[in-house]
Amino acid sequence: MSIPPIYEKARRFVYWWWIVPRVQYDFEDLDYQLYTFEIFHQDWRAKLAHYVTIPAITFFSLAFLAQFHLVGAPLASAAAVYVALLGIVHLRWCRRTRQLRLWAVTMATLVALAVAATAWFQARAIPDAPWYAPTSLAANPLLWIYVFGLIETLSHMFEPVPPHATGCDRFMEMDEFWRDGGRWRIAGVLGLPTLYTLTSLVSNIHLLPTLVLHMLASAGLERAYVREIVELAEAQWISRQPIIDQVPDRRARTRERRGLAADLLPRLHNQDTAPSQP
Numbered sequence: 419m420s421i422p423p424i425y426e427k428a429r430r431f432v433y434w435w436w437i438v439p440r441v442q443y444d445f446e447d448l449d450y451q452l453y454t455f456e457i458f459h460q461d462w463r464a465k466l467a468h469y470v471t472i473p474a475i476t477f478f479s480l481a482f483l484a485q486f487h488l489v490g491a492p493l494a495s496a497a498a499v500y501v502a503l504l505g506i507v508h509l510r511w512c513r514r515t516r517q518l519r520l521w522a523v524t525m526a527t528l529v530a531l532a533v534a535a536t537a538w539f540q541a542r543a544i545p546d547a548p549w550y551a552p553t554s555l556a557a558n559p560l561l562w563i564y565v566f567g568l569i570e571t572l573s574h575m576f577e578p579v580p581p582h583a584t585g586c587d588r589f590m591e592m593d594e595f596w597r598d599g600g601r602w603r604i605a606g607v608l609g610l611p612t613l614y615t616l617t618s619l620v621s622n623i624h625l626l627p628t629l630v631l632h633m634l635a636s637a638g639l640e641r642a643y644v645r646e647i648v649e650l651a652e653a654q655w656i657s658r659q660p661i662i663d664q665v666p667d668r669r670a671r672t673r674e675r676r677g678l679a680a681d682l683l684p685r686l687h688n689q690d691t692a693p694s695q696p
Contacts, residue, residue: 433582434605435613438662445624446511448631449647449665455628456651457660458577467573472629473531474566475622480535482559485543485552492536501528508627519639524630563619570618571610579606581662588659 432439441454459465479500486496505525512521542553551558578589585602596603606614635644647665654660 430582435609436617437580437582440663441624442620445508445627446514447665448511448515448517451624451628452631452644452647453651453665454662455625456648457654457662458574458580460651460655461576464573464576468570468625469629471566471570471573471618472622472625473527475563475570475619476528476626477531477535477538478559478562478566479622480532481539482552482563484532484536484539485549492540493533495536497532497536501525501532504528504623507623520627520631520634523634524627527626527630564615567615567618568611571615574614578658 436442437458438454441451444450459468480497483496483500484492488494488496488499505521505528508521508524512518539553539559542557544551544553547553550560553559555561575592578591579595579599580589581587583602583606584590584595584599590599595606599606631640631644635641650666651660654666
């Protein structure tokens with residue numbers, strides 16, 4: 419049964435917009451979360467930008483939500499609800515993957531950001547101002563959410579253009595894309611400050627734990643695990659066309675090679691020790 423053209427067009431649009439849609443919801447596959455982060459952030463400038471923009475987007479999102487009070491206390495706001503919801507979402511998969519330390523540090527980071535963002539907002543709030551402009555323009559959280567989201571999106575210009583965004587199933591270097599990208603270049607220019615920036619904002623939900631995991635590795639915790647995934651992503655980039663829809667199972671291939679060697683060595687030994695024929 420053939421797929422109707424409208425569904426195929428919708429699928430291509432979804433993949434053009436989100437590139438790897440699965441990473442937005444499959445939190446339980448921590449290997450994949452970390453692997454895709456490494457695949458799409460090989461350039462140090464893009465990675466550094468994300469280390470700044472991820473907590474900044476979280477901070478200003480919480481500052482925006484801090485204006486919606488549940489009761490009289492400033493900390494009892496929609497920001498607290500947002501932190502609690504993220505805690506519930508991340509606790510579920512952290513328990514299943516036995517990453518409770520990652521959950522605890524992520525929650526501590528979120529609580530610290532929520533307290534700081536609430537204090538920041540309270541110092542700049544304008545009484546009786548509308549929800550979309552609760553502060554002066556220069557301090558408006560919505561403005562800074564967008565600015566940091568746009569910076570995060572722009573940082574990907576240091577990376578090769580991924581499949582689906584190029585109009586084909588392979589990565590393109592940026593200069594090749596600008597030369598041969600055709601109408602996909604126009605789509606990219608239009609999508610960069612709009613749909614792709616929205617992707618950056620939505621991705622913040624799963625990128626924060628990934629950033630925390632890198633922080634833990636820098637502190638000496640989970641270092642071997644993170645290094646394994648980083649090396650796997652670097653190895654994939656040798657071909658300039660890395661796999662992006664799943665994590666290549668290097669460990670399985672290693673076991674397969676070891677099994678083959680274990681089976682082959684006795685045969686070679688038997689050949690070496692067998693008496694020569696007259």
